[in-house]
Amino acid sequence: MTDPTDSSTQKHGLAELIAERRAKAARLSEEGEELAPYSYPGVESLAEVRAAYEHLQTGEETEEHRRVAGRLLARRGGGKAAFIDLVDRSGQIQLHARLDVLGTERFKRLCSLDSGDLLGIDGAPLRSRHGELTLRVDDYQVLSKALRPPPDKHSGLTDLETRHRRRELDLLSNENARKLFATRAKAIAAVRAYLDANNFLEVETPVLQPLYGGALARPFMTHHNALDRKLYLRIATELYLKRLIVGGLERVYELGKDFRNEGLSTKHNPEFTMVEWYEAYADYQDEARRLEEMVARVAQAAGYEGEIDFKAPWRRLVFMDAIREATGIDLRAYRDADSLRSAIRERGLSMPTDGLSWPALADDLLSKHVEPTLIQPTFIFDYPIELSPFARSHRAGAGLAERWEAFAGGMEIANAFSELTDPDEQRARFEAQRRLALAGDEETQPHDELFLEALEHGMPPTGGVGLGIDRLVMILTGQTSIREVVLFPAMRDQGPSTKV
RNA sequence: GGGCCGUUAGCUCAAUUGGCAGAGCAGGGGCCUCUUAAGCCCAAGGUUGUAGGUUCGAUUCCUACACGGCCCA
Numbered sequence: 220m221t222d223p224t225d226s227s228t229q230k231h232g233l234a235e236l237i238a239e240r241r242a243k244a245a246r247l248s249e250e251g252e253e254l255a256p257y258s259y260p261g262v263e264s265l266a267e268v269r270a271a272y273e274h275l276q277t278g279e280e281t282e283e284h285r286r287v288a289g290r291l292l293a294r295r296g297g298g299k300a301a302f303i304d305l306v307d308r309s310g311q312i313q314l315h316a317r318l319d320v321l322g323t324e325r326f327k328r329l330c331s332l333d334s335g336d337l338l339g340i341d342g343a344p345l346r347s348r349h350g351e352l353t354l355r356v357d358d359y360q361v362l363s364k365a366l367r368p369p370p371d372k373h374s375g376l377t378d379l380e381t382r383h384r385r386r387e388l389d390l391l392s393n394e395n396a397r398k399l400f401a402t403r404a405k406a407i408a409a410v411r412a413y414l415d416a417n418n419f420l421e422v423e424t425p426v427l428q429p430l431y432g433g434a435l436a437r438p439f440m441t442h443h444n445a446l447d448r449k450l451y452l453r454i455a456t457e458l459y460l461k462r463l464i465v466g467g468l469e470r471v472y473e474l475g476k477d478f479r480n481e482g483l484s485t486k487h488n489p490e491f492t493m494v495e496w497y498e499a500y501a502d503y504q505d506e507a508r509r510l511e512e513m514v515a516r517v518a519q520a521a522g523y524e525g526e527i528d529f530k531a532p533w534r535r536l537v538f539m540d541a542i543r544e545a546t547g548i549d550l551r552a553y554r555d556a557d558s559l560r561s562a563i564r565e566r567g568l569s570m571p572t573d574g575l576s577w578p579a580l581a582d583d584l585l586s587k588h589v590e591p592t593l594i595q596p597t598f599i600f601d602y603p604i605e606l607s608p609f610a611r612s613h614r615a616g617a618g619l620a621e622r623w624e625a626f627a628g629g630m631e632i633a634n635a636f637s638e639l640t641d642p643d644e645q646r647a648r649f650e651a652q653r654r655l656a657l658a659g660d661e662e663t664q665p666h667d668e669l670f671l672e673a674l675e676h677g678m679p680p681t682g683g684v685g686l687g688i689d690r691l692v693m694i695l696t697g698q699t700s701i702r703e704v705v706l707f708p709a710m711r712d713q714g715p716s717t718k719v
Numbered sequence: 720g721g722g723c724c725g726u727u728a729g730c731u732c733a734a735u736u737g738g739c740a741g742a743g744c745a746g747g748g749g750c751c752u753c754u755u756a757a758g759c760c761c762a763a764g765g766u767u768g769u770a771g772g773u774u775c776g777a778u779u780c781c782u783a784c785a786c787g788g789c790c791c792a
Contacts, residue, residue: 232728232729232764232765233728233729235729235746235747235764236729236745236746236764237729239746239747240746278753293755293756293757295753295754295755295757295758296751296752296753296754296757296758297750297751298750298751298752299751299752300751300752300753300754301751301752301754302753302754302755302757304755313754313755315752315753315754317752318752319752333745333746334745334746335745347753347754347755348753348754349753349754349755351753351754351755353753367729368729368730368745368746369729369730369745370729370730370731370745371729371730371731371743371744371745372730372744372745372756373730373731373743373744373756374730374731374732374744375730375731376730376731377730377731378726378730378731378787379787379788380726380786380787380788381787383787392730485789571792700788710786710787711785711786711787712785712786713785713786
């Protein structure tokens with residue numbers, strides 16, 4: 220035997236599988252098949268075709284013409300007829316390839332294609348004798364020859380690491396992954412639709428900022444060569460958006476990536492998607508109503524059918540009461556770090572307390588002992604002012620700020636203030652932050668003089684909200700890890716690879 | 720940063736007490752005109768994450784490292 224396809228000489232590791240596919244592509248090409256056309260016009264989605272022929276009775280055939288395209292998932296049969304499963308973003312359909320329709324040569328070539336190949340089909344809809352909606356293949360066009368084998372056709376790709384590093388393989392082999400990111404897109408579109416409908420202007424402010432601000436977080440740094448200056452990737456859009464409110468844009472929002480140079484977890488990716496909006500003449504109570512109304516609509520648009528009831532009004536708690544109910548500690552009675560620390564230790568609450576300031580301890584009490592219990596949507600109102608350098612002090616005083624955070628699924632999803640508009644007060648807050656930084660706090664607000672000057676031009680009363688899109692999508696899709704809702708999550712370098 | 724768990728064929732998974740590393744799918748050679756996890760016959764496919772160690776013998780036991788997951792900080 221000198222036949223190069225003699226099975227006794229074949230191996231089928233990955234390198235051999237690739238060589239086999241390359242050889243097959245070469246063969247098809249020699250036989251006159253165009254393997255990579257520049258376009259394939261007139262394609263309908265499989266879902267559209269399915270919907271149009273759902274009425275066909277078992278065994279009923281048509282002579283109508285439909286053009287579809289997708290990836291070859293599986294083939295059954297051969298000989299003189301075969302069934303092929305084709306998948307596109309909208310769904311799946313069965314093809315019926317027949318030798319008597321296509322002729323011997325083209326039928327055999329079609330049957331020789333591999334799973335993963337991209338295929339265009341001209342076909343006539345029918346319902347098979349077993350009741351499956353099917354397209355009889357009248358003509359076909361190879362749109363791309365896949366040189367590597369796809370993941371398993373039944374199990375798809377399950378290895379978490381590969382699913383996240385090689386999202387394209389996750390998407391092409393797992394319908395759930397395709398659905399999830401379609402849901403994410405719907406949720407984001409619904410956020411924009413809500414804000415647009417309420418007369419907000421979508422704006423874009425710098426990602427590269429001379430000074431970072433608007434949140435308590437460590438930034439990424441970079442360098443601009445031509446300007447020879449240090450720049451930071453933004454940790455929030457807050458300060459620029461407020462300058463737009465000073466400028467008279469009245470209602471603005473920005474939906475985009477923020478970057479925080481912090482650890483990774485199931486709830487934290489170093490780059491994440493946030494929408495912030497600011498509304499002149501409104502306060503934080505107005506914004507609470509806006510958020511619950513918006514999120515209820517987003518959940519509906521995303522087709523959410525889970526356990527969480529987003530319908531307004533959401534539960535409303537007050538910061539100190541929420542901590543008292545969960546831990547028995549009344550923060551009003553412990554106004555300094557030392558007394559609060561001993562109260563925490565007396566009650567045997569498991570949390571580190573050493574070296575933490577009073578605001579940090581108060582914040583940790585909330586995030587460790589209250590936040591995980593907030594499954595149904597809940598607002599926590601009236602944070603200690605020390606935790607809120609951009610929030611206006613509470614009209615009732617008492618060391619509080621007009622600030623709330625919203626929680627659902629045991630996670631913080633949004634944060635809002637009656638914005639601090641007084642430039643002198645803001646200057647004092649920056650000064651307080653500077654003292655914290657000198658004392659060793661790594662997450663403080665740098666002094667931003669341009670922002671202060673903007674406030675000095677006069678800022679109307681304003682309500683502002685930041686809503687974490689990734690976490691909202693986690694809740695809407697029932698995922699417990701942010702890596703499942705971000706297409707390409709941050710991963711460590713893989714190290715030396717032995718893969719082909 | 721710490722603890723625990725995982726890493727085996729392209730994919731999904733086995734492997735008993737430390738004793739020749741096996742299946743299914745995919746791929747190759749055949750058969751097959753209503754199949755749908757199609758089926759039947761044949762032949763093949765492995766640096767068991769990496770580097771060491773113990774042992775007559777290591778996927779298995781030990782150490783370090785890499786990557787991932789969960790929990791804690």
